[in-house]
Amino acid sequence: MITDEAERIAALGPSPRRPARDAVNPAMINNWTEALGDGNSAYPELAPPAMVQVWTMRGLHPAAEEHDPLAAMSAVLDEAGYTSVVATNCEQTYHRYLRPGEHVSVSSVLDAVVGPKRTALGEGWFVTTRSTWFVGDEPVAEMLFRILKFKPGNKSTASALQPTVSRDTEFFWQGTKLGELRVQRCSACGVVRHPPGPMCPRCNALDPGYVVATGLGEVFSYVVHHHPPVPGRELPYVVALVELSEGVRMLGELVGVPPDEVRVGLPVRVGFRPVGEFVLPVWEAR
Amino acid sequence: MTVLPELRVEVTPTFIVSTALATRDFQDVHHDRDRAIARGSKDIFLNILTTTGLVQRFVTDWAGPGALVRGVSIRLGVPCYAYDTLVFSGRAVSTSDGVTTVEVVGRNSMGDHVTGTVRVVLP
Numbered sequence: 001m002i003t004d005e006a007e008r009i010a011a012l013g014p015s016p017r018r019p020a021r022d023a024v025n026p027a028m029i030n031n032w033t034e035a036l037g038d039g040n041s042a043y044p045e046l047a048p049p050a051m052v053q054v055w056t057m058r059g060l061h062p063a064a065e066e067h068d069p070l071a072a073m074s075a076v077l078d079e080a081g082y083t084s085v086v087a088t089n090c091e092q093t094y095h096r097y098l099r100p101g102e103h104v105s106v107s108s109v110l111d112a113v114v115g116p117k118r119t120a121l122g123e124g125w126f127v128t129t130r131s132t133w134f135v136g137d138e139p140v141a142e143m144l145f146r147i148l149k150f151k152p153g154n155k156s157t158a159s160a161l162q163p164t165v166s167r168d169t170e171f172f173w174q175g176t177k178l179g180e181l182r183v184q185r186c187s188a189c190g191v192v193r194h195p196p197g198p199m200c201p202r203c204n205a206l207d208p209g210y211v212v213a214t215g216l217g218e219v220f221s222y223v224v225h226h227h228p229p230v231p232g233r234e235l236p237y238v239v240a241l242v243e244l245s246e247g248v249r250m251l252g253e254l255v256g257v258p259p260d261e262v263r264v265g266l267p268v269r270v271g272f273r274p275v276g277e278f279v280l281p282v283w284e285a286r
Numbered sequence: 287m288t289v290l291p292e293l294r295v296e297v298t299p300t301f302i303v304s305t306a307l308a309t310r311d312f313q314d315v316h317h318d319r320d321r322a323i324a325r326g327s328k329d330i331f332l333n334i335l336t337t338t339g340l341v342q343r344f345v346t347d348w349a350g351p352g353a354l355v356r357g358v359s360i361r362l363g364v365p366c367y368a369y370d371t372l373v374f375s376g377r378a379v380s381t382s383d384g385v386t387t388v389e390v391v392g393r394n395s396m397g398d399h400v401t402g403t404v405r406v407v408l409p
Contacts, residue, residue, distance in 0.1 A: 034308070035301075035307070035336075036336065036340060036343055037343070038343040038347075041351045042352075048342065049342065050335075050338045050342040050358055054308075057309065057310035059312065088361065088362055090334055090338060090360050090362070091357070091359040091360070092357060092359070093356065152326075232396055234395050276328075
């Protein structure tokens, strides 16, 4: 069904040429070079070639178009459940530079629809369109544009990893949000323990409480993480197992100390770093 | 083989918003953080037309105003969110029929945001 629709849309051929709102003009060129920080002195006498698509952007209130191959194919895939989109490729060729006063128009055609493919983002279809910009009947630039329309699955390209919260650990993450490093303590026998769990390993009581730690300790051991890459993280970084003055050991990132200056016994204190919806405890040298 | 001077771009919210509007891209994910987060993003992020423009700028900063850019081909990787730093590096790898091919990579804290080639006629 998706393939049939793709063939139908491709068979419609190139869309009618849609003119740009404005002629190529120095004001829009200057806005562009100012925003991008491009100091090329060839502009605005000439237009930056990479601006070609800007001239024919549909603007703030785009009018519905009868024949837009990308929109038509996207609608088919939306209908089939491939609702998310990410652009993957953009290949532009410039036959010549444009000058202020020239008026471009654009025409697009559906080139290929390939799928279903398993990707890191989920199952999806690659949709490729080709666009040509004209001044009069002269083609001045071309673009191949490819998107992936996918069903959102397990995301492997996520932002920084975040902890999961359970009934046992909830008190800990509530504490970090308040700037408190909370350590579990058995309400029955008073022994402190970490990581948190439901039962006291000494007296087997199921009655955990907590104390707020001073946050002072020493590096007991550490690793420097060089590889593999971790989403949302810059490598390398140091993960330290710290022995707190309360007597428990706790893992956390050691920040502000170059990896080759870390040593066992380094005195540290806790700091707090927001990551997404969480606040993570980190270790800082003291 | 020539290595191009590095280009560092501090991707502030102001940079994302002003470049999105200068490229006439009014999609909310490029200027409205609440909407961007609601759509599953971490923050507002750079639009493709700006990435293409920055790749071109990286090459013409090096090649000078007399250079003629013939093409920009890019593959898009991780998004570039607000408050990240985008660092472009590249090298001129070959010249044929007067057209030099420059390989470009734009990296941020999450990895490769863009990889691609620029075809340019040097002055």
